[in-house]
Amino acid sequence: MSSRLSPHDIDAYERDGVVLVKEAVSLDWLAALDAIVERIVSVPGRWATDTRDQGVDQGRAIDERYLWRDEPSVRRFVLDSGVAALVGETMNCRTLRFYYDHWFVKERGSMTATPWHQDAPYWPFTGKQIASMWIALSDVDRESSGLELVKGSHLWNQRFRARRFVATDPKDAWIDKGDPSDVEVPDIERERDRHDIFSEPMKRGDGLIFSAWMVHAAPANYTAIRRAALSTRWLGDDVRWQPHPGADPTVGPADTKLQPGELVTDDERFPVAWTRADAGG
Ligand SMILES: O=C(O)CCC(=O)C(=O)O
Secondary structure (H helix, E strand, C coil): CCCCCCHHHHHHHHHHCEEEECCCCCHHHHHHHHHHHHHHHHCCCCCCEEHHHHCCCCCCEEEEECCCCCCHHHHHHHHHCCHHHHHHHHHCCCEEEEEEEEEEEECCCCCCCEEEECCHHHCCEECCCEEEEEEECCCECCCECCCEEECCHHHCCCCECCCCCCCCCHHHHHHHHCCCCCECCCCCCCCHHHCCEECCCECCCCEEEEECCCCEEECCECCCCCEEEEEEEEECCCCEECCCCCCCCCCCHHHCCCCCCCECCCCCCCCEEEECCCCCC
16 A cells, blocks of 8 residues: 555545545656646636636636646656555555546635535546545645535435536536436535535645545635646546536547446546556456
């Protein structure tokens, strides 16, 4: 097992759906990720949503995704930095595949809060072993838009309707095509005292591993520093390809030979990033 994880962390992930890994990413990798953040801010790409497009320039918020296939430094990071081993061991998988990289930047004073949501309904898969590792690229706490998660919500056995992060951005229109019979996410903000909420300060380079079934959010950035994070998305052994209306278009049916219901095995689109040492052939 990686020296940065203990059996206690694996139990905590099963129970709470989230584990904080201190110093998950070293300084040299962080420098490479910083360079990508700078590029995203100066030239947002094809998949970016940017509040500047909605007329919000002061306290701009940008999210960008799916860079790993074109950016060698991102590809190297997800495949070689050791983060895959942390996620694979935490989820207790034999094999871990990479799905995509998702970047979140909230400039100083950004009033853009990330609403409470669950990730799984946005994605074209079924399965329990789907997780993210959210890496802080700046020090964060509640004031500076640290991530908050409802502990144990991955065990609610409930799928909540996907919602847009920035209501007016036409680039997010795909989200509206989701299943209208999905239940709305509860108003966690109004009932915070009824939940056990993970909300811990993180240092730059710390990582949060959390299940795609967790209900989570991030407040606005009330501070004078840029808040940046990279969420890496991962698929374990039980994950099956299940495209559906309202699923993220970065990887759609035309991008893979997988058929609906098949276990995810497409090495080109979903490369194996880690295999348990004792997993055999
Ligand atoms: O960083 C944020 O504001 C949101 C992150 C998030 O929702 C995620 O990584 O799934």
